[in-house]
Amino acid sequence: MAMQDTCAELLLDNQLCFALYSTSLLMTKVYKPLLQELGLTYPQYLAMMVLWQGDGITVGEISARLLTDPGSLTPLLKRLEAEGLLKRIRSSADERVVELFLTDKGRALREQARAIPTCIVEASQQSIEQLAALKDELVALRNSLQQAV
Template structure:
């Protein structure tokens, strides 16, 4: 007999995990058209918002460590979407600048959010409320760490 608290379908973590997997599967063909992986797309979103960040600033914004974004950034640079340069004031700091190709990709990417909205079958207001709940949950979990 299984304890109800240990049933997979009763786990918030599994609901979040499986929903995240489904979301990335919906994104996959949309991002393949842009020649981006999901993590690369997230990095590009941050850079389209604020070009000229450092690797550290980008990793902070993505809630990850700088070492995990470096391989992703190298691939984006190899694709000609950004340039990585050492800071003239501190060579330990790597600055990120979008190329023309990287900036131009933003226009193509503008179709992605509408496709995702359609796939969810929810209204913009419903999704904003859900997103806000998730952001608040994330903040509480980060405080607990």
Template sequence: MTIAPSTSDTCEQLLLDNQVCFALHSTSLLLTKVYKPLLQKLRLTYPQYLAMLVLWERDGRTVSEISQRLLTDPGSLTPLLKRLEAEGLLSRTRSREDERVVIVQLTEQGRALKVQAREIPQCILGASGRTVEQLRRLQEELQVLRGHLQDNL
């Protein structure tokens, strides 16, 4: 004889607040809202900020390297990079060895923006209500989760 799960068990598993995906999604939305006024001072959107972070780590990356680092599609990254180029923050040039490869480099203005962005992590820390250690542990747990999810794609 097969015992069917009770209605309450099934419904409990499907409650929105019991979903890890919703906890991550809603937190991400709120975190982006906290970033918004900070980034407006720099005239950057959140996705543009992420691209700038990658270039501030190491300048002269290819579009492919940036998209891999951001876990995004190179095609969706290109319009974002074009806007940053139009703002004078970076330049895009085709590789001499392989014209399919586009190399992205910060301009002087793009490098100078890094100095203005230095206050942002401290502002996010303050808004989080967490300690540096607590956020680092959370970040490590999320990176492990991300790795497992990537492995299961």
């Protein structure tokens, strides 16, 4: 089927959104075998990174940090609890609030995960400086988009 009218602004390869989407898909594929060794999915890994940074946070706080809805995070956190990586405890001050605490197993998993960032840098074939600059640009873009919604 021949293309009748070339509309450059609608070409897939000209779209920033597609470049971000396809890169995200490939990044997740690179992470997958590394995370399988830890028994984690990519979303679980993100949640664990937040917990490794600050144990004892609430579901609302981890949800805000991951830019996700608390309701969609709850099943993921229940799976991590079933795996023995964290404990979910209702706050004594407000029973509507659920606090998250790493178990010894959850803390130990952090040591196993330490090599993952190096593997990702190697797979990217970019320098640390290039990746840091790209991350800064993406964070700035994310912040702008967040203000637009």
